[in-house]
Amino acid sequence: MIDIAPDRDPLVRWALHAPGARVWRRPGAVVVACADLSHWDRLVINGEPEAVAGLLREALAETGETFRPFGTEELVTEVVERVPELEISATFAWMETTEPVGQRSRPTEQAGGPAGQARSTGQGGSIGQAGGSIGQARSAGQGGSIGQGGGSIGQGGGKIDPGGGLVEAVWLAETDWPEVTAMIKEAYPESYAWPGNPGVRRWAGIRGTDGELLTVAAEAWSTADIGFMSGVATRPSARGRGLGAAICAFVADELLAGRERVALLVDYWNAAALATYTRLGFTTRRVAAARRR
Numbered sequence: 001m002i003d004i005a006p007d008r009d010p011l012v013r014w015a016l017h018a019p020g021a022r023v024w025r026r027p028g029a030v031v032v033a034c035a036d037l038s039h040w041d042r043l044v045i046n047g048e049p050e051a052v053a054g055l056l057r058e059a060l061a062e063t064g065e066t067f068r069p070f071g072t073e074e075l076v077t078e079v080v081e082r083v084p085e086l087e088i089s090a091t092f093a094w095m096e097t098t099e100p101v102g103q104r105s106r107p108t109e110q111a112g113g114p115a116g117q118a119r120s121t122g123q124g125g126s127i128g129q130a131g132g133s134i135g136q137a138r139s140a141g142q143g144g145s146i147g148q149g150g151g152s153i154g155q156g157g158g159k160i161d162p163g164g165g166l167v168e169a170v171w172l173a174e175t176d177w178p179e180v181t182a183m184i185k186e187a188y189p190e191s192y193a194w195p196g197n198p199g200v201r202r203w204a205g206i207r208g209t210d211g212e213l214l215t216v217a218a219e220a221w222s223t224a225d226i227g228f229m230s231g232v233a234t235r236p237s238a239r240g241r242g243l244g245a246a247i248c249a250f251v252a253d254e255l256l257a258g259r260e261r262v263a264l265l266v267d268y269w270n271a272a273a274l275a276t277y278t279r280l281g282f283t284t285r286r287v288a289a290a291r292r293r
Contacts, residue, residue: 010096010226010261011071011287015044017223019199029055033063038221038230038265039192040289045071045079053082060292061087067291076288079280089291093274094262095282096226102253169250172203172216179213180205182235193218193231200231204251206243215243217251225264227255245276252280 015021016033024031029047036042043059045052056069056079069076073091080086080216097247172180177195180203184191193200200220205213215238218231229251234244252262265287 009046010263011044011094012046014221014223014226014228014263015042017225018221024059026051026055028052031055031059033059033067033068036078038199038228040068040070041066042289043067043069044076045069047075048240049075049078049082053079056083058112065292071287073286073288076290080290085293086290087293089289091286091288092268093266094287095265095266095274096261096278096285097252097256097280097282100253100256101280101282104248147286167203167206169206171254172205175197176205176213177203180216183213183216183235187233187235187290191231191233193220201247203231204247204254206247208238214238215247218278219251219255222255222259225260227252227259229255229262229264245280248277249280 007263012030012032015034015037016023016035018034022033022037024033029051030045031052032044033042034044035041041064043056043063045056052075060067068089069077069079069086076088080088114291174195180195195203197220200218201222203216203218205216208214213235215234217229217230217233219227220230221228229248232244232248234247255262264277264282266277268274278284
């Protein structure tokens with residue numbers, strides 16, 4: 001059953017409050033155009049498929065070739081059937097929580113211990129088309145990344161005791177951003193979130209006892225009601241220790257303060273990421289992106 005209540009749709013509300021949003025409305029349909037929202041220029045859609053298809057044609061005619069429809073998988077599929085000049089470009093997951101997740105994260109290995117299995121969830125990765133965005137390609141997200149926009153998560157979470165002191169997640173200073181950039185280039189160069197890019201506001205990180213930056217995650221493309229997390233990446237030598245889940249739990253709880261929910265985008269192929277976010281209490285909504293043929 002397609003939800004045709006735009007005011008209740010978090011995808012539409014996320015887009016409506018983004019900088020420079022442009023809105024088209026008609027009975028039973030809404031389209032919101034946002035440039036550079038989680039890396040992509042998006043046309044966020046909601047409503048009854050036939051009405052959305054008609055309204056979307058107007059929006060497509062008035063926006064550039066870079067703008068891509070984005071919405072629930074069911075709606076995007078039905079709209080594409082009615083607009084033959086479009087095709088599905090990617091399907092992925094919008095994952096969100098309205099509850100704190102820190103209590104759910106459980107570190108499984110000391111940060112100073114041996115590197116475990118390098119498996120990640122992909123915040124550090126890209127959302128596919130979304131990189132954190134609306135319609136990332138399924139190929140996004142290698143080497144332990146969330147894929148569509150998340151990042152590399154790993155197992156566990158919370159505070160990490162490296163056997164000689166407590167290493168906690170903290171917000172990093174702008175003077176640390178060159179180090180963040182260097183680490184993302186190593187850990188997940190396909191990330192959609194990069195220090196200094198539009199909409200990417202701040203970075204959190206966890207360091208080892210030697211001061212080396214081990215894992216990071218960004219607040220990017222957040223609105224007043226919806227916090228958005230992206231750019232999660234864990235240094236390859238530090239994966240498998242719970243650091244990714246720990247940084248994600250920290251950022252999620254920080255962004256939830258004063259907001260109704262926190263969200264991110266994840267590729268379906270990234271089973272580890274989906275499982276980790278589910279353990280942290282995130283729920284999944286199937287979404288898709290389309291593009292002009």
